[in-house]
Amino acid sequence: MATIxxxxxxxxxxxxxxAEDDRFYAFLDIRPLATGHTxxxxxxxxxxxxxxDDRTLADMMLFAKQVAARxxxxxxxKKVAVxxxxxxxxxxxxxxxxxxxxxxxxxxxxxxxxxxxxxxxxAAALRG
Numbered sequence: 105m106a107t108i109x110x111x112x113x114x115x116x117x118x119x120x121x122x123a124e125d126d127r128f129y130a131f132l133d134i135r136p137l138a139t140g141h142t143x144x145x146x147x148x149x150x151x152x153x154x155x156x157d158d159r160t161l162a163d164m165m166l167f168a169k170q171v172a173a174r175x176x177x178x179x180x181x182k183k184v185a186v187x188x189x190x191x192x193x194x195x196x197x198x199x200x201x202x203x204x205x206x207x208x209x210x211x212x213x214x215x216x217x218x219x220x221x222x223x224x225x226x227a228a229a230l231r232g
Contacts, residue, residue, distance in 0.1 A: 120227035
């Protein structure tokens with residue numbers, strides 16, 4: 105059975121796409137820690153990030169670097185944190201989170217719930 109991320113990539117489940125190429129897909133996290141919190145996933149369905157072959161892992165980081173650069177340009181932040189978790193969804197993914205403080209990456213704190221219009225506006229800004 106396809107993971108929720110594969111279903112998002114295939115368009116079965118809607119997402120706020122930030123970037124895409126033939127091997128990777130980036131979209132806004134629906135429970136963001138900050139405006140611009142983006143997930144980067146390979147289109148290849150692999151559970152654990154470090155089970156990706158070396159070339160795919162390296163290319164995924166380069167893709168994430170491009171997305172992070174756009175986030176930093178468009179969202180007021182000091183840096184973009186890179187977090188690898190992934191126990192909820194068995195599909196390798198990287199969180200890119202705009203931060204101004206290390207506490208901005210606390211996954212236990214309450215998350216914001218943007219409106220569909222706020223999501224669309226953020227995704228459009230990060231694509232452009």
